[in-house]
Amino acid sequence: MFQKSDFMENFTLKKLQDRFGDSIKEVIEFRGELTAVIQKDALLEVCGFLKDDPDLRYDFLSDVCGVDFPEREKRFEVVYNLYSIPNRWRVRLKINVGESESIPSITSIWEGANWPEREVFDMFGIEFENHPDLTRILMPDDWVGHPLRKDYPSTRTGISSDLDEKEP
Numbered sequence: 001m002f003q004k005s006d007f008m009e010n011f012t013l014k015k016l017q018d019r020f021g022d023s024i025k026e027v028i029e030f031r032g033e034l035t036a037v038i039q040k041d042a043l044l045e046v047c048g049f050l051k052d053d054p055d056l057r058y059d060f061l062s063d064v065c066g067v068d069f070p071e072r073e074k075r076f077e078v079v080y081n082l083y084s085i086p087n088r089w090r091v092r093l094k095i096n097v098g099e100s101e102s103i104p105s106i107t108s109i110w111e112g113a114n115w116p117e118r119e120v121f122d123m124f125g126i127e128f129e130n131h132p133d134l135t136r137i138l139m140p141d142d143w144v145g146h147p148l149r150k151d152y153p154s155t156r157t158g159i160s161s162d163l164d165e166k167e168p
Contacts, residue, residue, distance in 0.1 A: 011055070011056075012034060012050075012056060012089065012091055013027060013029075013034060013036070015049075015053065015055065015056060016036055016046070016049075016050075019049060020038070020042055020045070020046055020049070022039075023038050023039045023041070023042035023045075023046065024036055024037070024038055024039075025037045025038060025039060025096075033090065033092065034090075034091050034092065035091075035092040035093075035094060036091065036092070036093055036094070037093075037094045037095075037096065038093055038094070038095060039095075040095045040096070040097065040101075040103045040104070043093075043095055043103060043104050043106065044104050044106065044108070044109065046093065047080070047082075047093070047106050047109045047110075048109055050082060050091065051082075051109055051110070056084060056087070056089075057084045057085070057086050057087060058082040058083065058084045058089070058091060059083075059084060059085055059086070060082065060083040060084070060085055061080065061081070061082060061083075061106070061109075061110040061112050061113055061116075062081045062082065062083050062090075063079075063080075063081040063116060064078065064079070064080055064081075064106075064113055064116035064117055064119075064120060065078075065079050065081075065116070065119075065120065066078055066079070066120040066123060066124040066126055066148065067079060068124060068148065068149050068150045069150075070149075070150045070151060072096075073098070074096040074097055074098045074101070075097075075098065075099060076096070076097040076098070076099075076124060076126055077094050077095065077096055077097070078094070078095045078097055078103060078120060078126060079092060079093070079094050080092065080093040080094075080095075080106070097126055101126075102126070102127035102128065102129050103126065103127075103128060103129065104128070104129050104130065105117055105128035105129060105130050105131040105132075105134075107128075107130075107131060107132055108130070114131070114132065114133065115137060117131055117134070118131070118133070118134060118135065118136070118137040119137055119138060121134055121136075121137075122136045122137050122138050122139055122146070123138065123146055123147055123148035123149075124146050124148055124149060125146040125149065
C-alpha cells in the first residue's frame with residue numbers, strides 16, 4: 001500500500017516520464033519531496049502540463065528562486081516550487097542556466113510568476129524571455145551587479161548607486 005507521499009511521487013513522476021521522458025535530466029526523491037531537473041526548452045510545456053492535467057492539477061506556483069553554483073559549467077539553477085491544492089502534493093522543478101543564457105518566463109501559465117522572476121533577474125541577472133516587465137524589483141534601477149551571485153563583492157566598496165549621494 002502506498003503512503004500518500006509515495007503515491008504522489010510515483011504518480012507525478014510516472015506522468016512526467018511518460019510525457020516528457022527525454023526532457024527530464026534527473027529526478028531526485030528526498031524526504032518525501034520530488035524534484036525534477038528538466039531541459040529549459042521544455043519548461044513551458046512541462047509547467048502547462050502539470051497545471052492543466054486533470055489528475056495532477058499543480059495549480060499554485062508557490063515560489064521561483066535562483067541558486068548560484070559558480071563552479072558548474074551552467075552556474076545557475078532556477079527553481080520552481082509547485083503545489084496542487086486539490087491533491088495537496090508538491091513538486092519542485094529545476095532548470096540549469098548558463099551565465100549568458102535566458103529562460104522562458106512562465107507568467108503566461110501562472111501570472112504570479114511575475115514578481116518572483118523579477119527578483120531572480122534582479123538578484124542573479126538571469127533573464128526571462130517574454131516577461132511582461134523584466135525590471136529590477138528590489139535594487140534601485142541604476143544598481144550595478146546582482147547581489148546574490150557568489151562572486152558579488154561582500155562589502156560595498158566599489159559598488160554605488162545614485163542613492164548614495166542623496167540625503168535620507
